[in-house]
Amino acid sequence: MFHKEGYTIITITLLIVIAGVLATHTWVSPEWLQYLCYAALLILLVLILQFFRNPGRKSSGNVNEIVSPVDGKVVVIEEVFEKEYFKEKRLQVSIFMSPINVHVTRYPVSGEVVFSKYHPGKYLVAWHPKASEENERTTVVVRSTSFGDILYRQIAGALAKRIVNYAKEGDTAGQGEDSGFIKFGSRVDLFLPIGTPLAVKLNQKVRGAESIIATREN
The missing domain is CATH 2.70.70 (Glucose Permease (Domain IIA))
Incomplete structure (x- = not known):
């Protein structure tokens, strides 16, 4: 579950990652450099997703x-x-x-x-x-x-x-x-x-x- 404040940034990041993967596959060589680029793009996506995560939390509701x-x-x-x-x-x-x-x-x-x-x-x-x-x-x-x-x-x-x-x-x-x-x-x-x-x-x-x-x- 992600916080609504992150929806726009997550969408933009996904588009950047997809474009990056396509560009890397088309223009980057040798193969080891392609994998390095893929890894960098994946790390970027994971960092953005984890930052905007919104885990369900419920307090005790104790007024004291x-x-x-x-x-x-x-x-x-x-x-x-x-x-x-x-x-x-x-x-x-x-x-x-x-x-x-x-x-x-x-x-x-x-x-x-x-x-x-x-x-x-x-x-x-x-x-x-x-x-x-x-x-x-x-x-x-x-x-x-x-x-x-x-x-x-x-x-x-x-x-x-x-x-x-x-x-x-x-x-x-x-x-x-x-x-x-x-x-x-x-x-x-x-x-x-x-x-x-x-x-x-x-x-x-x-x-x-x-x-x-x-x-x-x-």
Whole structure:
């Protein structure tokens, strides 16, 4: 299953691969060079297909859990001053996505989308300390019943040239449901209430909609 954001690129890639195979068969020699060209074209197709894959995921739907919005690795856990929406200290959890990760963004909690804003910006490497404030990004806040307002921020990286965000103010968010896509390597930051009990550690690998980032006791 592939994400709809990849349909156009996948189609174009298929056409390029088909044209490349025909051209190689007609114009390229010797035979070993033909096979090399075929292999390169196949690798290109596989890379594009794996990047836009959209595996079916279903979260537990537990209102006392915050799930990971993306696949990747936890690279930051720290208290920071969030100045765009909360204007106070929050617990930041950042997840870095490499080009080989699934790049679908999913809602970390269920609730109402109360804030959604796009910011144009730079394309610093995703792990750069200033990427959260200077790179192209979108900020989304979902008002949940158990945790209050939960903010997540899609951040473009050096390779990510397009952020897709489906969340609009007034929408109903379902935990684990598709909320956007980031094309190529990037990062997502979560901003949680101070003192939220975390279920992840630095450098831990997480899966969107399935890995639990934080919990709240009943």
